Amino acid sequence: MNMTEAATVERSTIRKISWRLVPFVGLMFFINFLDRTAISFAGPNGMSKDLGLTAAQFGLAAGVFFIGYIVLEIPSNLALHKFGARRWLARIMVTWGVVALLFTWVSSVNGLYTLRFLLGVAEAGFFPGAILFLSMWVPAKHRSHILALFYLAQPLTIVIGAPVAALLIGANGLFGLAGWRIMFFGVAIPAILVGVIAWFYLTDKPSQAKWLTAAEREWLIAKLEAEEKEKGSRSAAHHGNPLAALANGRVWMFSLMYFGLIYGLYALAFFLPTIIGGFETRFGTHFNVFQKGLITAIPYLPAAIALFLWSRDATKRGVRSWHISVPALIGALSVPLALQMGSPTASIAVITVTACAIFCALPNFWALPGRFLSGAAAAAGIALINTVGNLAGFVAPYITGIAKDMSGSYQLPMLIVGAMMLMSAVLALAIGRTSTQTSLEPVKAH
Template structure:
């Protein structure tokens, strides 16, 4: 039996429970709004935006992907600013800023404006996701981190479960205030970012010692345990920003993350378009709302799979195969989806892909905090997310360009599978090093109290 399953001290149990349920759901709400705003273009594309602005698949893919150029440019500086100014202030600032930019999509009138706004949205959102990961990592010891990150990460698949029908409802309000449905959708999904950003300023404490909902004993335990963990990270790159950015461990994790994010965003940005293509391929007809429900189908099982897989990782300690097996399943299933003979089997295959991607991601993010702390953690986590989000630009752009060239989505989905296979292979290589007990792999070994 894993030592993670042994009985724990009542103060520890109480402190972890309070931190988890006070923070993870709220940051999950923030992540829900974040992912919905950045992927809103995927719902708008097949429901008027592409036609009204005269976009090709390549132009649509570029518009979806250019978000990540701005995002990448400010990712590391933003996370270092969060480390300096505190999570409460910086995450609130990020949300209000991206909400303001997102609202402006309501009035976009051409492809150039669309490119500019997507680029600015990336700049505005830069640092939110790695900042949220860093913030949560400073609240719980490593052995509890996979669980709190899983509860936070559930917001991402639930964005589509709830967000796709919600976006479809806004789109169906076509003509309200004289606006096209896709414009109403952009406005409707943007306002919550501004509202929740303001609430964030007052709701989030910066650290355990500032949490009024923790008892004095719980504060002492959390701060003492986190300080003990930080002091145990003895390797030279733990506190150095420069050394963290040049660390082989960090870059290996970044490459694994790249492949998974390539699959995530290829699926997120083009699934609505693929579903809209069912009409021509399978001679079916769906309303806008029905299409939204179909898009949501894969993500509810994905949320359940994410939670159960992460519970297993929490019990055993995160192993490399907690990342490698889902990545391998996704690598096989995502290209197969477009060769399925019916809409039902296509959606079933996409569901397997979604379950695979979302099962791997929260367990992946339990790894960097094992060997990085302080400013190095801020820089290292931001670098990993930055490299991963290069795939966020590449996936939609390459997918759109290859589709335009071939006329089909089969070839770009094979490319997606290849990148996810890369992630799986690298994760299993990490696992082999663990089993050999090689020097320099301790960061990936299962955690023990």
Template sequence: MDIPATRGIPTSVVEKTAIRKIAIRIVPFVALMFFINFLDRTAISFAAPNGMEADLGLTAAQFGFASGVFFIGYLVLEVPSNLALHKFGARIWLARIMITWGIVSLLFTWVQNYPQLVGLRFLLGIAEAGFFPGAILFLSTWVPARHRGKMLALFYLAQPLTSVIGSPLAGWLMTHEGLLGGLAGWRFMFLCVSIPAIIVGILCLFVLKDKPSQAKWLDEDEKLWLEGALAKENKEKRGGDGHAKGGLRAAFGSGRVWMLAAVYFGFIYGLYALSFFLPTIIDGFQEQFGTTFDLFQKGMITAIPYFPAAVVLYFWSRDAFRRGVRVWHIAVPALVGGLSIPVALYMNSPAATIAVIAVTACAIFAALPNFWTVPTQFLTGAAAAAGVALINTIGNLGGFAAPYITGVVSGWTGGYQVPMFIVGFFMVLSSVLMFVLGRNTKRNEQRDADAAAQATTTTTQESHA
């Protein structure tokens, strides 16, 4: 399975300037939205070991369930939300999503017990439903396929950078115990991270445009080139009747879509097991190694694995952009991450543990942006909206399973070694499935090419006869 790259394709001046303007005007803002999104959904991981678990009387299993129930709410409205975005436009719908989740996130400041925490996490999932696949779909309507991998890599940089910047920031915010009306540090942190979502959601209405023709910052020739390139791609993905192949049925009936969803499940399982429990693992260094860190230091340590992950994400995606995305650009990182994560908790020092976790983080973030170049290569229109949402929906079952299973199994076993082996299993499985998908795709492409060649030969023979 090869995704088209720029090799051998001349790039015009208009194309270069159009893509450069999108990279400056659109991608950073959408990446900022993603930054806030990931910080809001993972803020609970910083709060839990730093006062919330004690104040609310949470067990590891309860924390895991509260973390994961977010994804149940997310899954309920994922596909409908993305279809609504396709109908009403990204500008209005993404703004609605951000403002709604900002309001729900704000309510965590005053949560009093476990049932309230679970209820708010469920509502937060409902509020955020459709944001990530909607952002992916939005970028695909602005950027032709040959440039999409590069743009998605820039967009995806926001996720590791959320931890690089957000972890120390969360630690610093939690040191402000009692600053505002006697709020506990973790409550003050929730208050501060929720407000940007509301502000940026309002700004979204003014900054984003639904399509290139509406952008005043593009020249007319740039608009014409973008619309022509995108229209040509969509036509190639449509049937002879001019409709997206199969519409919604194409997405839900596609074996490729379902296999990609299974691959994504493994990635998300690894990502959220790491995101939700890394601060707790670091908090356990005191008992495991006899080391003590203050809140800001814990935040800085949590950030360490994500800085090299951001660097690897950029250069790995850059290589994929130049070569064209290959199966190994996605499958090899999944394999490396799956094999490395169980090793982390057998290290004999905090530094060695964080170093191995950094390898896992690098692997996960190397694979993710390249993975998302695949679905929009064979789906368009409503089928693309449904397909991307379906992959994200099934994949995000891992977002529920990872924290819940990790919390339950760690409670049973008294540690995180066994849960990390489970993480490793799912990531290795994603690697295997990606290799299988690539092999099957090549086989089908060869079969179609042979059939086309045979049809051409038959037609030629008949014309000569």
């Protein structure tokens, strides 16, 4: 195969993967993020009042999800590596859908804590499993672009999910249920259905892809094997030994960097609807449930556009540390300013800047770890990074709730968010200075 033919096969292969796998895995991620953040819509729309939740209790309920999630994260990702993504991701999705359905009938604070914990257990391994799955299908040269397309599902979850959740909440009284209970029911059913479809739709590895031509399969397999050999030729810490990956200092730097980004993401995701609900007290405004849903969605549409454009630049240049440090710094500076604004419009404008910053950093972050980890080490390393990062999923809403109860406002919690994102910016700069060229520079096509 000459260079022209190889380039044609490369383009057609990546295009087919982009259309065949990314939208479906992105849909799974869409449902995943909607189910785990559904509590943020339920809280200010009747659940907190019906269950008698304080801000700290709401934060604990939001965050306890991540305890079960973290405990089983690495074992789940290693199981995916062993049993295959098709079976494991489908199993995860159906399991969390069943647990999510039970929120419809939760009747106490302790029951809410229990179900949130079990939801985390059920979802454990999905996100790093999806990242690992896509990484196993895409050569490093195209990984940033593919992961950016996948990550679009996260901001679009709020853009689409917030108004949908508001409509479901607006069906208050249907079947004798409160609106927030109907919302939980409505967002759980798609997880079960799509999980069943995933069992039949996904393909575990390129050699099994009947939807690729023989030439496309051969090119993709050869390219991925060449990259695995290149990674395997580096230091022992980068080999397929999961214990070596867990002891690697750079993996822990990535973990702390991700912690700061996730702290910002979930502080925003879980409390933005509540902050918007507080506009009535601060500014004397009044919005109905659907209007609040639309306002919640506003920051995430520009965030999706910014994510796509920023990641396209990263794909062209090759992901650099500043593709993470610059947006993290912008987020660190902007988030504390949001509650200093004098109107709802100005507050949402600043929150939009923060959302854009977070979502510009995240997909480019995930383009880096897979460049120096392979095999079981990739499964363990990516899971460790996601595990440590998702400690912020527990810490952020809980600390935000406690700080709000103590101070009486969200200004102190947002200062803490800014500090965490500043940590991520500093770590991104540090890893850019200390990493070798082969770790952070894009893999060039030969």
